[in-house]
Amino acid sequence: MSETIPQIILTFKPEISIEDAEKDLILKAPYIDFNLNKLSPGIVAAIKVISTAGATETALTQLVVATDGSSALAKFYYYLEQFVILGLVYHTLEIDGSAIATAVPIATPYKWQLSETITDNNYQLSRFAYCHSEKSHLVVESPLSKAKIILKDWRSAALINELSQPKAISDLITKIPGISEATARLFLSFLLTAEMLSPVNNDSSLEPSETLTQWEFHDLLFHSRSRGGRHSNLIGKTFRFLGEIEPTPVLKAKPSNEIINLYKPDIDSLKQTDRPFTAILESRKTIRQHGEKPITVEQLGEFLYRSARLREIVPRDNMDCSNRPYPTGGACYDLEIYTAINSCENIEAGLYYYAPEEHQLCKISGKTKQVEALLKSAGLSVQIEVEPQILILLSSRFSRVTWGYESMAYSLILKHVGILYQTMYLVATAMNLAPSGVGGGNSELFAAAAGCDYFAESSVGEFILGSR
Secondary structure: OOOOOOEEEEEEOOOOEEEEOOOOEEEEEOOEEEEEOOOOHHHHHHHHHHOOOOEOHHHHHHHHHHHHOHHHHHHHHHHHHHHHHOOOEEEEEEEOOEEEEEEEEOOOOOOOOOOOOOOOOOEEEOOOOEEEEEOOEEEEEOOOOOEEEEEOOHHHHHHHHHOOOOEOHHHHHHHOOOOOHHHHHHHHHHHHHOOOEEEOOOOOOOOOOHHHHOOOHHHHHHHHHOOOOOOOOOOEEOOOOOOOOOOOOOOOOOOOOOEEEOOOOOHHHHHHHOOOHHHHHHHOOOOOOOOOOOOEHHHHHHHHHHHHOOOEEEEEOOEEEEEOOOOOHHHOOOEEEEEEEOOEEOEOOEEEEEEOOOOEEEEEEOOOHHHHHHHHHHHHHOOOOOOOOEEEEEEEEOHHHHOOEEOOHHHHHHHHHHHHHHHHHHHHHHOOOEEEEEOOOOHHHHHHHHOOOOOOEEEEEEEEEEOO
């Protein structure tokens, strides 16, 4: 029985269409049309094949030569290369007309030059590659690659699974029934070209550089997918749920009726008496040690009023937005403020929610084991042995951002955290208090302490405050 020879079929992406003009072809792509003029009949025929059933590069070349002669090849290859660079061409690995896997461009400029494999080499899936379900197929992606691989057959999924460990071509054809050496070799070339695969050296190192060695998988993926340049997803304020899901209210309902009305400073007076901005900015620093006398509830009230009160609610961009002392993307203000209080004059220890409109604290609980754990963890994070006087917990009501923004939503939330950190640092400095940002926290513990749904609202930042 003769071995089936696998092949790679070139097609235009489904969004591409070809129209005949009087003397030209018009290639219609999303957001742009290309007028292809003065093309020879063979090149026109080849482009029309790519836009329909597709064909191998060899078959397309033969079509051009048979119609126009070999002199037309240079121009055909030029157009084909431009189509590839623009990310308009899919490459599909087929056996007997059955698709095994398709390489789909997701960023430009795109390059496809099939990499060669070495028979005796071991290959392993890159640690940055990941597999997930997309519509009706499994898809392999990597932040290293400008393509994603759609797995269209159980054989490609089986090959991906085997490549989680170093494998040579001979290992793959032994492990997976029905996979020929030619298919295994071409599939490995496919993955190498898409930068999903790494040859395993004698020292078992998969990293091509020290730079990549220092990236963690999730950090590089987050960086590449939350900014433009390495994916084809929509990015920015797309309002993808408009008309399907109601936007989250600008204000969260108060979690309790046990209310503390906080002190409100005279902002107009502070404008006249505060130290100059540059003096505050230049003297800003992290202060981890707190004074013997704890912070007062009046100081806490002034700090929150100056940092985070709600000034007004403003209808904007299909949802209610607000104005506060610090800026956020789209004025969506997803961040909520909770205070885990260990020691504060004239206020009981416990966990409180800050209601920014009425400038109030709403008591959620006393100093439970969970609240105590949050305080101790924050203290250890900044290398102090005692519990801080006050731990400010910043949570995000995620849907305030994800309802309107796409791809970049979580990165925007983290920017909001940084903005509020700086605002709190400057206010604390102006008030002669002791501020300290905290590098990390336990979102699961916070959600349990505050009674929040982890996926709807959980902590994204922590900030310690105390007296000096």
